[in-house]
Amino acid sequence: MESGAEVLEIVVDPARPTGRTLLADGVEQSYVDVANARHLHFEYVRRIAAVIDLAAPPGRPLTALHLGGGALTLPRWLAATRPGSAQRVVERDPGVVELVRRRLPPVPPEVAVTLGDAREAVTEAPAEAYDVVVGDVYRAARMPAHVAAVEFAAQVARVLRPDGVYLVNLTDLPPLAHTRAQVATLRAVFGDVYLVTDRRMLRGRRYGNVVLAGTPRPGRLPVRRLATRVAADPVPGTVLHAATLDAFAADAWPVTDADLT
Secondary structure, three states, X not given: OEEOOEXXXXXXXXXXXXXXXXXXXXXXXXXXXXXXXXXXXXHHHHHHHHHHHHHOOOOOOOOEXXXXXXXXXXXXXXXXXXXXXXEEEEEOOHHHHHHHHHHOOOOOOOXXXXXXXXXXXXXXXXXXXXXXXXXXXXXXXEOOHHHOOHHHHHHHHXXXXXXXXEEEEEEEOOOOHHHHHHHHHHHOOOOEEEEEEEHHHHOOOOOEEEEEEEEXXXXXXXXXXXXXXXXXXXXXXXXXXXXXXXXXXXXXXXXXXXXHO
């Protein structure tokens, strides 16, 4: 299936018969186990899930806004682990929405999928509407500029509840300049920021994913418990926070809309 300039397809995982991978021009975008929504294949998705797990008591329903839908992996997982969670998914590509609707199991009725732009959706949302906002917005394998600036982060902070959390998936390569700038950008808005990634990323040994978490309230997340959990992952991760994050992003500056025009 073609969507814009991309060729979209959903293929069966030969190593896991119930696994389905959404590909865009042959590149893996999302993974869903059609028999077990709790199964999370990609390590960065497991890191996002780890933060959400530790942000609220087990099983408590959450209100969530997902910016970027893909195959709806996290909305399915959240519906399975926290039944009754009211979720909104904003996806810009109608081809993705249509393919996922046709080829994958339906999501629970508490999950509303809409077409739209991530920044417009956040700007139009009411204040303090969500416990969780997840940003996984990419266009041609790049994070669009209009969701990478302080002004956008401020809108996300506005729609979060005081104990809420903003989670953003970044892709980067050494020397992680994009990640450092995004740390500075979130720190200009949020009371606290946390970074979770593969240790090899921090050593400059690979291209990959970095998860950032921003919270309105300082000290919102249990750092030691989060570090223990991500270290035990099949792809061991680590957490930077406070002084270690200071050192990582020491020379970085926040990104603003003016920088991107």
